[in-house]
Amino acid sequence: MPTDPLAWETHDRDVAYSCPGFDVINESVRLPDGTETDFDYVSEPASVCILPFTPDGDVVCIEEWRQAVSRVNRGLPVGGTEPDDDDLEAAARRELAEETGHEAERLEPLVTVEPANGFADSVMHFFVAHGCRPTAQQQLDHNESIRPQTMAFDELLDAVRDGEIRDGRTVLAVSHYQLLAGETET
Structure with a gap:
């Protein structure tokens, strides 16, 4: 778990969408100020x-x-x-x-x-x-x-x-x- 004060804490992670070549990931996160929100990103192989x-x-x-x-x-x-x-x-x-x-x-x-x-x-x-x-x-x-x-x-x-x-x-x-x-x- 990251110890930097800027780090976000991830609570949950799901694949929201998958296709050949990449996935779209949805994470439930807590920001450094305590705010809870969702974050989506593209995940792909190197x-x-x-x-x-x-x-x-x-x-x-x-x-x-x-x-x-x-x-x-x-x-x-x-x-x-x-x-x-x-x-x-x-x-x-x-x-x-x-x-x-x-x-x-x-x-x-x-x-x-x-x-x-x-x-x-x-x-x-x-x-x-x-x-x-x-x-x-x-x-x-x-x-x-x-x-x-x-x-x-x-x-x-x-x-x-x-x-x-x-x-x-x-x-x-x-x-x-x-x-x-x-x-x-x-």
Whole structure:
């Protein structure tokens, strides 16, 4: 039980709604001032996002239809972990292959974030993949419409800078990667 004076006390927890990919959780809580109320949040398995570089230094991106915003979104391969994943790297390798048909020679962790911890328990693990080559066909889920494409990293960085790419996971991965690259140059 948390001991911080800001902590909420949870009395009851129910799954209010469940669908493939996430649950909506309803909790009865007591706030630090004694107020009792309900709190709802989205619960989902951990996810992985991959920044995949080809041997030539280009990035393997995807274009994907996103129903929630009614448009094609350009970004990076992303997907949830599954119970049979041995570890996070295995999940990243699987998602890269499924969404793009590419396999990486090596992966390295980039950063782990909680992208929306005000209303979701989501945890996203970012990886940089090196030496990515097309080795197979895509194996898309039934509800995925994805077109892989490669682009120069500088072009991707410019698209993030200019606000052309709005996918938060891609913006975070590219920005964090560029931030780390700047740190190694100083």
